[in-house]
Amino acid sequence: MRFVLILLGCLSLIACRDFNKKAEPTAAGPLQPFQPMPIATEVRDTTNLSIAQWETTDKDFGKITEGQKLEVVFRFKNIGNKPLVISSVRPSCGCTAAEPPKEPIMPGQEGEIKGSFDSNGRVGVQNKTMVVMGNFKAQESEELHFHVEVVKKNG
DSSP: OHHHHHHHHHHHHHHHSOTTOOOOOBTTBOOOOOOOOOOOOOOOOGGGOBOEEESOSEEEEEEEETTOEEEEEEEEEEOSSSOBOEEEEEESSTTEEEEOOSSOBOTTOEEEEEEEEEOTTOOEEEEEEEEEEEOBSSOSEEEEEEEEEEEOOOO
């Protein structure tokens, strides 16, 4: 019975509240009515897209010994008619570092994505990916893959 009385009391306090009251301005400035946040939509500038022709997007490096650092290079040519800008390269894990070209690759010129894989503590077959973001005509990113088998170090 006590619970019912407490519940009715709370409901009556809520019901008596004035929801039509205007919000008062504060020292931070006047309050604005609630506005839903717009959905983020990124518009892609299709006038500056270009085409990368990769020598290969998949490399197999065979076997290496644990602890060895593997240098990985993916070469490409800009076969489009606009400068090719690589904005970032995101490796699939912390054992791989990648470096995009610092300057745009002009039409007809060649460029490369450099990476390095640290095999320390990574025994077994490793399948790694680097996602290259840029102004590619076909899509917003390209995926580069490499595979290596890390053999446990003797000793």
